[in-house]
Amino acid sequence: MSVKLLPLDNFLNSFGNAMHNRMDLSPYYGHWYQCACxxxxxxxxxxSLVLQGYWKVMAICPEDPTYFTNIKVQMFMMVKFKGFKSLCGTRINTAEDQQLLMTVVDQLK
Ligand SMILES: [Zn+2]
Structure with missing residues (x-):
């Protein structure tokens, strides 16, 4: 099962109200996630986590930094970790997309 690749704007919208990542995922280190690559x-x-939505983080592929994945942190009753679920991904392969992503990230709080 591969991660669905979306155009950058749709991918960014999939985070909802995004902000700079403040989630500490260290309790869940060692778990695997599917990557857009x-x-x-x-x-x-x-x-590398760029930003977060509600229980979602944007990760840069460690092997090919043109790929980005929206990873949902699945929790049970907000307390028990159930694993990562990759919702969608994108690939930045134009200067225009690169600029859009940087602009969005720069403007986040
Ligand atoms: Zn990857």
Whole structure:
């Protein structure tokens, strides 16, 4: 099962009200997530998280930084971690998309 790739604007919208990432995912390090690149990676201290939505984080692929994934942090009753679920992804392959992403991230709180 691969992660669905969306155009950048749709991908960004999938986060809802996004902000700079403040979620501490260290309790869940060592769990794997599916990446937009088609591979799977382990979440750890080297994972680059750009921003967050509600229980969602945007991760940059550690192997090909043109791929970004919207990863849902699945919880039971807000307390018990149930795993990562990749909702969608995007690939930044134009200067225009790169600029849009940087503009959005710069304007977040
Ligand atoms: Zn990847």
């Amino acid at each position: 088609g591979g799977e990676h382990v979440m750890d201290s080297r994972t």
